[in-house]
Amino acid sequence: MLIIPTLGLLAILLFFVNHQAGQDSVDRWLEMEGLDRLGDFDDDSYYKAYVQKYSELGFDKPDFYFSVAPSNYPKTLNEIANPEERKELKESLCLGYTTEEFEKQRHLEVFERHPPHNSWHAPSFRWHGVDNQFHQWIMTVVRFDFGDSVLDGRSSVKKLWEALPWTLSLVIFSIILTTLIAVPFGIWLSGIKSAQKRNLIKLCSFLVYSIPVFWLATLAVMFMTNSTYGEFLHIFPSVGVRFRESEMSTWAYVFSNIDRLLLPVICMAIHYMAFAVVQVESTINRQLSEHYIQTLRMKGINERSIRWKYAFRNGLIPILTMIISGIPSALGGSVIIEVIFNLPGIGRLLFSSINAADWNVISLVVFMIALISIIVYFVGDLIYTWINPKVRFSKTEI
Amino acid sequence: MNRLITSFFLFLFIVSLGCKTDKKVSAHDLPIKIRLKADPQKINPMVYPVSTAREIYQYIFLSLADFHPDDLSLTPILIEALPKGERITEGKYAGGTKFSMRFLDAAKWSDGTDITAADYLFTVKTANNTSVNAAGWRTYLKEISDVVLYPDDPKKFDVILANDYMVALETVTTINPYPKHIYDPNGVMDSWTLEELKDSDKVSERLKVDSSILAFAKEFNSAKFSRDVVVGSGPYVLDQWEADQYLILKRQENFWGDAYPNNPFLQAFPSSLQFSVVPDEATALTLLKSGELDLVPGMSSSSFDALRKEDESEGDYRFLTPQLIRYYYIGLNNRTAQLSDKNVRKALAYLVDVERIIETLELGIGTRTIGHFNPAKNYYHPTLKPVEHDVTKAKQLLDNSGWKDTNDNGIRDKMIEGVLYELDFDILVSASKLGQRVSLIFQESAKEAGINIELVQKEFRLIRSENIAKRDYDMATLVSTSDAAPVDPYDKWHTDNDVIGKRNETGFGTTESDEIIENLRAETNLDQRNIYYHKLQEIMYDEQPVIFLYCPKEKMALRSSFNGKSSSNRPGYLANTFEYAPVQEFSEN
Numbered sequence: 012m013l014i015i016p017t018l019g020l021l022a023i024l025l026f027f028v029n030h031q032a033g034q035d036s037v038d039r040w041l042e043m044e045g046l047d048r049l050g051d052f053d054d055d056s057y058y059k060a061y062v063q064k065y066s067e068l069g070f071d072k073p074d075f076y077f078s079v080a081p082s083n084y085p086k087t088l089n090e091i092a093n094p095e096e097r098k099e100l101k102e103s104l105c106l107g108y109t110t111e112e113f114e115k116q117r118h119l120e121v122f123e124r125h126p127p128h129n130s131w132h133a134p135s136f137r138w139h140g141v142d143n144q145f146h147q148w149i150m151t152v153v154r155f156d157f158g159d160s161v162l163d164g165r166s167s168v169k170k171l172w173e174a175l176p177w178t179l180s181l182v183i184f185s186i187i188l189t190t191l192i193a194v195p196f197g198i199w200l201s202g203i204k205s206a207q208k209r210n211l212i213k214l215c216s217f218l219v220y221s222i223p224v225f226w227l228a229t230l231a232v233m234f235m236t237n238s239t240y241g242e243f244l245h246i247f248p249s250v251g252v253r254f255r256e257s258e259m260s261t262w263a264y265v266f267s268n269i270d271r272l273l274l275p276v277i278c279m280a281i282h283y284m285a286f287a288v289v290q291v292e293s294t295i296n297r298q299l300s301e302h303y304i305q306t307l308r309m310k311g312i313n314e315r316s317i318r319w320k321y322a323f324r325n326g327l328i329p330i331l332t333m334i335i336s337g338i339p340s341a342l343g344g345s346v347i348i349e350v351i352f353n354l355p356g357i358g359r360l361l362f363s364s365i366n367a368a369d370w371n372v373i374s375l376v377v378f379m380i381a382l383i384s385i386i387v388y389f390v391g392d393l394i395y396t397w398i399n400p401k402v403r404f405s406k407t408e409i
Numbered sequence: 410m411n412r413l414i415t416s417f418f419l420f421l422f423i424v425s426l427g428c429k430t431d432k433k434v435s436a437h438d439l440p441i442k443i444r445l446k447a448d449p450q451k452i453n454p455m456v457y458p459v460s461t462a463r464e465i466y467q468y469i470f471l472s473l474a475d476f477h478p479d480d481l482s483l484t485p486i487l488i489e490a491l492p493k494g495e496r497i498t499e500g501k502y503a504g505g506t507k508f509s510m511r512f513l514d515a516a517k518w519s520d521g522t523d524i525t526a527a528d529y530l531f532t533v534k535t536a537n538n539t540s541v542n543a544a545g546w547r548t549y550l551k552e553i554s555d556v557v558l559y560p561d562d563p564k565k566f567d568v569i570l571a572n573d574y575m576v577a578l579e580t581v582t583t584i585n586p587y588p589k590h591i592y593d594p595n596g597v598m599d600s601w602t603l604e605e606l607k608d609s610d611k612v613s614e615r616l617k618v619d620s621s622i623l624a625f626a627k628e629f630n631s632a633k634f635s636r637d638v639v640v641g642s643g644p645y646v647l648d649q650w651e652a653d654q655y656l657i658l659k660r661q662e663n664f665w666g667d668a669y670p671n672n673p674f675l676q677a678f679p680s681s682l683q684f685s686v687v688p689d690e691a692t693a694l695t696l697l698k699s700g701e702l703d704l705v706p707g708m709s710s711s712s713f714d715a716l717r718k719e720d721e722s723e724g725d726y727r728f729l730t731p732q733l734i735r736y737y738y739i740g741l742n743n744r745t746a747q748l749s750d751k752n753v754r755k756a757l758a759y760l761v762d763v764e765r766i767i768e769t770l771e772l773g774i775g776t777r778t779i780g781h782f783n784p785a786k787n788y789y790h791p792t793l794k795p796v797e798h799d800v801t802k803a804k805q806l807l808d809n810s811g812w813k814d815t816n817d818n819g820i821r822d823k824m825i826e827g828v829l830y831e832l833d834f835d836i837l838v839s840a841s842k843l844g845q846r847v848s849l850i851f852q853e854s855a856k857e858a859g860i861n862i863e864l865v866q867k868e869f870r871l872i873r874s875e876n877i878a879k880r881d882y883d884m885a886t887l888v889s890t891s892d893a894a895p896v897d898p899y900d901k902w903h904t905d906n907d908v909i910g911k912r913n914e915t916g917f918g919t920t921e922s923d924e925i926i927e928n929l930r931a932e933t934n935l936d937q938r939n940i941y942y943h944k945l946q947e948i949m950y951d952e953q954p955v956i957f958l959y960c961p962k963e964k965m966a967l968r969s970s971f972n973g974k975s976s977s978n979r980p981g982y983l984a985n986t987f988e989y990a991p992v993q994e995f996s997e998n
Contacts, residue, residue, distance in 0.1 A: 043459060060548075159632075160450075163652070165632045229691055249696060353685075353687050353688075353689070355651070355652070355654045359688070363653065
């Protein structure tokens with residue numbers, strides 16, 4: 012039940028971050044149409060185009076359903092398209108002028124203007140109804156239609172659906188690989204009797220964990236995807252993806268490039284694997300110090316069975332938590348891998364959208380990552396109840 | 410332990426699945442593979458005229474004329490010849506100028522239909538439809554008053570301008586016409602005249618009864634006409650496009666331009682142009698080395714130099730460095746008390762070691778410039794020499810102008826109208842590493858002469874909108890980019906534009922320079938116009954309104970099995986001219 016309020020709050024946050032971003036969105040749109048504020052066009056032409064675009068994009072509407080402002084403020088300052096004029100008016104309003112007084116004196120320099128005697132105005136509540144920017148935006152979110160991409164005019168949702176399979180493939184395969192290697196390795200590590208040996212292996216794990224992913228990925232690309240440094244190193248295919256054969260669905264296209272996903276998956280997995288090994292080892296050791304393990308030993312059950320059948324099963328919840336929490340982190344961390352390996356996933360989509368200030372796509376991608384994270388944690392909770400029937404949702408949680 | 414060994418072999422097995430499965434590139438494959446830094450997003454020159462898109466659409470949408478890669482001369486492509494401007498002496502447009510042109514008989518769209526004058530008229534009308542996202546084109550074409558068709562010759566037409574101006578010929582000939590029958594199959598724009606479209610009152614009036622142009626504009630702006638339907642007159646057609654991954658342009662079969670093999674814009678040597686979107690430069694270079702790319706343009710100086718050194722003995726690549734029509738400069742606000750002094754500005758010019766900047770930051774790949782006009786242009790001043798780095802001369806100028814350190818704080822100062830001014834400046838720099846490094850070198854040198862410069866980092870867009878536009882700055886590291894058309898200095902250097910919101914951001918201008926600019930703009934004789942250009946450069950050289958640094962060069966690596974043209978015109982190369990050829994001597998433009 013907390014999913015909806017969480018997503019709602021996220022939506023509000025995204026709207027206001029978008030709104031307060033340091034760039035003028037109208038300038039950005041016009042720049043893409045070839046009209047630059049300081050380009051080869053005179054101010055009048057630019058201003059006309061600016062006002063038209065400002066209105067088209069709905070920026071002349073109030074920000075939210077209501078506003079609280081001193082009574083000398085107009086209904087909304089957004090009606091003034093020119094940002095300079097808007098700023099000047101706001102400064103005057105702060106000094107206590109009304110809009111009419113500002114209009115009469117605006118031709119004067121600031122120091123020539125006469126402030127009114129009574130320059131304090133009580134705050135007043137203004138209701139704007141549903142004709143506001145936030146309402147328009149939230150309706151698009153509810154319909155899961157985040158608008159068109161500012162860059163290419165295509166639906167943001169369509170762009171996301173094309174990119175998602177790549178990232179999901181990367182994340183799922185890296186989590187599977189991590190689990191397949193880290194879990195047995197961690198259990199094996201916990202069985203090493205020599206503390207020195209165990210600590211040495213853990214130290215190696217920490218060293219691997221501390222290697223930055225971007226550096227590892229760059230080295231892997233440089234050395235292992237071409238023969239420049241020796242044919243023997245050219246183990247993996249080139250980066251990027253192959254051309255698509257006609258009539259191929261997106262998932263079929265992803266799987267036709269499965270070989271090209273292997274090295275990025277390994278780079279992503281290695282980093283998390285190093286961390287996971289130590290966590291698994293520590294979890295198993297904690298279990299092995301429990302009383303029931305001593306009972307099992309006294310019963311004559313062999314050590315391997317104790318580790319795999321009893322300690323592992325009882326330590327599954329923290330291990331599962333670690334694996335599940337790796338998914339959202341891998342989603343966010345896919346940006347670097349996708350840029351370096353030239354994969355068209357949501358990480359790279361986010362990267363290019365941020366560079367281009369394409370807020371519709373940025374909002375959608377952030378929203379989607381949050382949604383996936385929430386779903387993943389929810390599924391994790393369900394799995395806990397299945398693994399350990401003693402775990403139940405309390406009434407307060409539901 | 411057994412499980413561990415099993416897991417290890419399982420891992421090796423998985424790895425072996427990923428072993429290189431790439432096909433070797435056959436020597437007889439004729440496509441050329443080119444790196445793109447970013448996806449072009451839209452292929453529609455009117456709606457999205459940005460450089461990343463131009464790199465693609467220049468092969469699909471030809472213009473009537475374009476600037477030849479060898480000498481930047483305006484060269485006809487779709488038309489029989491460049492028109493001469495004729496003065497109109499009578500009639501509705503008396504006092505204006507007419508350009509008469511005719512499309513080549515052979516010129517066709519990629520679907521085989523003829524290119525006609527009606528297509529040109531449609532293009533101009535569409536640009537003037539205020540609901541079409543073509544603010545740039547609309548302003549660029551605002552001087553076109555009318556396009557007159559000839560009923561007995563569908564290929565012939567006249568373009569009427571109410572006022573002639575110096576780049577009128579370039580304006581009317583360098584636009585990319587659109588096929589009317591594809592982009593407006595219902596003939597919506599036919600019922601509107603150009604005069605109506607340019608009159609906002611008439612448009613508002615008519616929209617009350619006929620809103621069809623709104624629907625037309627919505628469709629024209631949409632992804633349909635930017636991605637799905639892309640029809641032009643060029644040698645290549647869009648074959649495949651995976652967003653953010655690659656684009657393939659396929660050579661047209663039986664292309665009409667094959668009849669003009671000497672026109673570089675109509676050549677089509679590669680069977681296809683395969684553009685791969687590779688944002689990361691290190692990845693792009695790896696792909697170049699592995700054979701997945703043939704051309705990597707826009708390289709950084711360090712990568713270019715490293716690859717060049719690496720390739721010295723191999724000879725696998727050609728290294729192209731066409732001159733870009735761009736220059737870097739340090740903008741100075743001539744309106745401040747300190748920088749209004751010409752000697753201070755000249756002293757600052759002497760303090761910038763531009764040679765050292767080119768050597769260290771561009772690894773020697775760059776050309777000094779003495780002013781606003783590119784050295785590649787034929788009106789660049791032939792005798793003026795770039796300002797040399799000379800701290801002694803700088804100090805002398807400052808001493809002569811009365812700037813001395815009277816308060817012993819290491820910074821020169823001077824009393825002006827009762828107020829003590831110090832040579833203490835903030836220089837605005839963006840996140841660009843080049844700008845930051847230039848400023849650091851400048852700062853170091855300026856200190857020797859008793860000038861203090863502090864770096865202030867800010868996002869470039871904000872520098873322009875909050876500081877430059879409002880004239881609220883001392884100095885800023887900036888870049889000026891133009892194209893191959895003759896430069897009109899009016900916007901940037903005439904005192905008419907020395908107001909907030911207009912483009913004379915430095916405050917430069919004298920009566921003499923204003924007069925020269927006005928004469929230059931009105932002059933139709935090219936030789937006389939060049940004389941005006943030279944005079945203006947002499948004044949700017951003397952005034953040093955900004956510190957002109959250098960013109961960068963494009964840096965590209967091309968596989969040596971290809972041979973073709975590079976160009977000063979963006980993007981710096983013409984991929985359609987790249988011919989598969991054995992390694993031989995290659996002369997750059």
